[in-house]
Amino acid sequence: MNCHEFWNTAPQPGAEAGGDHACHLAECPACAAKWEHHRALTAGLRLVAEEWRSTEAPARVEAGLTAAFRAQHGFERRSARPSWWMPVLAWASAAAAMVVISMFLVRGWQPAAATREPLAAPPRTGPATLEFASQQQDGAADDSEEDSSGFGRDFVRLPNAARIEPNEDVNLVRVEVPRSTLIALGLAVSEDRASESVLADVVLGSDGMARAVRVVDDGGSLE
Amino acid sequence: MPPFASPNDDDLFVRLREGDEQAFVALYRRRQGSIYRFAMHMSGSATAAEDITQEVFLALLRGDCGYDPKRGTLAGYLFGIARKLVLRNLERSRADVSLEADGEDVAIPELAVHDNALADLTRREGIETLRRAVSALPRRYREVVILCDLEELDYADAAAVVGCPIGTVRSRMHRARALLLEKLHQDRNPKLAVGPLKPMRYAI
Numbered sequence: 001m002n003c004h005e006f007w008n009t010a011p012q013p014g015a016e017a018g019g020d021h022a023c024h025l026a027e028c029p030a031c032a033a034k035w036e037h038h039r040a041l042t043a044g045l046r047l048v049a050e051e052w053r054s055t056e057a058p059a060r061v062e063a064g065l066t067a068a069f070r071a072q073h074g075f076e077r078r079s080a081r082p083s084w085w086m087p088v089l090a091w092a093s094a095a096a097a098m099v100v101i102s103m104f105l106v107r108g109w110q111p112a113a114a115t116r117e118p119l120a121a122p123p124r125t126g127p128a129t130l131e132f133a134s135q136q137q138d139g140a141a142d143d144s145e146e147d148s149s150g151f152g153r154d155f156v157r158l159p160n161a162a163r164i165e166p167n168e169d170v171n172l173v174r175v176e177v178p179r180s181t182l183i184a185l186g187l188a189v190s191e192d193r194a195s196e197s198v199l200a201d202v203v204l205g206s207d208g209m210a211r212a213v214r215v216v217d218d219g220g221s222l223e
Numbered sequence: 224m225p226p227f228a229s230p231n232d233d234d235l236f237v238r239l240r241e242g243d244e245q246a247f248v249a250l251y252r253r254r255q256g257s258i259y260r261f262a263m264h265m266s267g268s269a270t271a272a273e274d275i276t277q278e279v280f281l282a283l284l285r286g287d288c289g290y291d292p293k294r295g296t297l298a299g300y301l302f303g304i305a306r307k308l309v310l311r312n313l314e315r316s317r318a319d320v321s322l323e324a325d326g327e328d329v330a331i332p333e334l335a336v337h338d339n340a341l342a343d344l345t346r347r348e349g350i351e352t353l354r355r356a357v358s359a360l361p362r363r364y365r366e367v368v369i370l371c372d373l374e375e376l377d378y379a380d381a382a383a384v385v386g387c388p389i390g391t392v393r394s395r396m397h398r399a400r401a402l403l404l405e406k407l408h409q410d411r412n413p414k415l416a417v418g419p420l421k422p423m424r425y426a427i
Contacts, residue, residue, distance in 0.1 A: 007397065008390070008393070010393075012371065012377065012378060037400075037404065038400055041400050041403060041404060042372055044349070044350065044353050045353065045357070045368065045372035045373060046372070047350050047353075048350055048353055048354045048357065048373060049372070049373040049374070049375070051350055051354070052260055052264075052354075052373070053256075055256070055259065055260055055263065056255060056256040056259055057255045057256070057258075057259040057272070057273060057276045057277075058273060061255070061273055061276055061277050061280075062248070062251060062252070062255070064277060065247075065251060065277060065280050065281065065284075066244065066247070066248060066251075068281060068284060069239075069244055069247050069284060070244065072284055073242040073244070173281075174281075175281070175284065176284075176285050
């Protein structure tokens, strides 16, 4: 084995050189010295690795991801009903939506006290998100006609979810869920498109539990 | 399998796809540290590392995450996603070193004998100096050093993450070590010519 072959096939410096490699090191002082420097440098890098071994992602990342997992799979569990329920739920949801729209048209539209821009859907919590969430919470208390859920018009409160307290630290996580899961939120979904995916923003409370959801990209009509 | 053996990554992956939250948490806790540190070393930013770690594991939750056990390990898959996100982040922030020095044909400093610099590596300040030197490496050398030396992947796994032949990883490691020794030597002898490396900021 020559020097070129040695370096082209050398084991990682953390490992012992054996066989032909050990023979070459015994015969070639230049490569032996170079190899020792590789090993010394690797040992130093291992010390750097040890120093950083305890460095981990902040706990809030796990909380957010766990909540996203619950939101996604919670939806899926809710949607895993016998198939004959699907059209019934779809028609019931459509009827409920018609009633709400009719009431809205009969009573007339009343402008909100303040204009609220939809969220820019950041991938994780930002100051704007927190401010928006608390604004929505405040707004809900002032104007129950406009938003009885407490999360703003874009968001649909999840069944049995607690309200967001003022100044509560919330997270916004974007997940991809099957379109059929939206039935659980009372939205009408066409059977033909029930298996497609849709992006949704999930509002997570400080306890990591999902509170509300908003469809981000529904590809046009849900139906 | 022994009764108390922990499930491997693929078992956990299958279970998490079935909705097992404990499997997801176990997998996250097993792998998040190395992903976070990789992103941290590569980007030099704790905030970016946090975002990248979150994005990597969110990708696992997607229905079309694309992980195939036949094509590599789950750890390699996670590192691969993290690497893509890091590169995107570096392009956005333009905090990376110019790639002009990244060509495969760049002149390689000889692996000179710098015994004093190596002796320093056992001291705390020597370790910090070495960490800074790693951060100052051009990106393509930095990533293989982080993967192979700091996160202890073997060359084959690192090659899968980087998407290049194993021989390329080997040669990049060789060059990276030469650059690191050169950098350590320069730090001990500031009057020597400064190479093309530029230190990155660490925002911890």
